[in-house]
Amino acid sequence: MRPTQHPHSPADVATSPAPRWAVRSAHLAALVVLPTGLWRIALVIGFPSGYTADGFAGFETPGAKAWMLFLSVATELLALLTTGLVRPWGEVLPRWIPRIGGRTVHPLAATVAALVGAGCLTALWTPMAWWWTFPHTDMTHTGHIVVGLLYQPLILWGPLVGAVAVAYHRRRTVRGPVRQT
Numbered sequence: 001m002r003p004t005q006h007p008h009s010p011a012d013v014a015t016s017p018a019p020r021w022a023v024r025s026a027h028l029a030a031l032v033v034l035p036t037g038l039w040r041i042a043l044v045i046g047f048p049s050g051y052t053a054d055g056f057a058g059f060e061t062p063g064a065k066a067w068m069l070f071l072s073v074a075t076e077l078l079a080l081l082t083t084g085l086v087r088p089w090g091e092v093l094p095r096w097i098p099r100i101g102g103r104t105v106h107p108l109a110a111t112v113a114a115l116v117g118a119g120c121l122t123a124l125w126t127p128m129a130w131w132w133t134f135p136h137t138d139m140t141h142t143g144h145i146v147v148g149l150l151y152q153p154l155i156l157w158g159p160l161v162g163a164v165a166v167a168y169h170r171r172r173t174v175r176g177p178v179r180q181t
Contacts, residue, residue, distance in 0.1 A: 052138055086164065
């Protein structure tokens with residue numbers, strides 16, 4: 001490393017491309033969140049989305065609409081972060097980010113953050129597998145089925161992030177062949 005070069009410069013990063021299955025899994029992680037986000041946005045714009053008239057009334061307040069819109073955008077953005085584990089910006093931060101742009105991402109920091117997120121997502125969404133066993137008196141029968149189907153893909157979100165995180169860690173921490181002298 002040259003003396004004028006930053007210790008965490010892009011020149012220090014030389015990793016192999018992500019495996020094809022990891023790239024596909026990262027994109028799938030972003031897609032499994034989309035159905036529920038679109039469903040929430042339908043609630044925000046005034047479509048009952050499977051709720052009875054009484055059940056839908058709770059979503060017609062400005063606070064509820066703001067929360068549903070925020071939740072839809074935030075979950076999709078979080079899901080899109082998974083693609084950073086298979087893209088160059090997950091190895092070197094984009095230059096446009098103030099103060100830290102252009103620095104390499106420490107593999108352990110990204111891996112731990114992703115694995116903690118994967119564990120939380122798995123714990124949060126696994127109960128959706130039993131959606132149909134929970135009573136939903138504020139929904140129509142058809143709405144209950146449709147909403148259940150829209151939420152089922154979220155069960156995959158955590159495991160997908162976890163698998164991509166492990167692939168990222170392996171790819172970023174692999175060392176070259178050991179030289180024998």
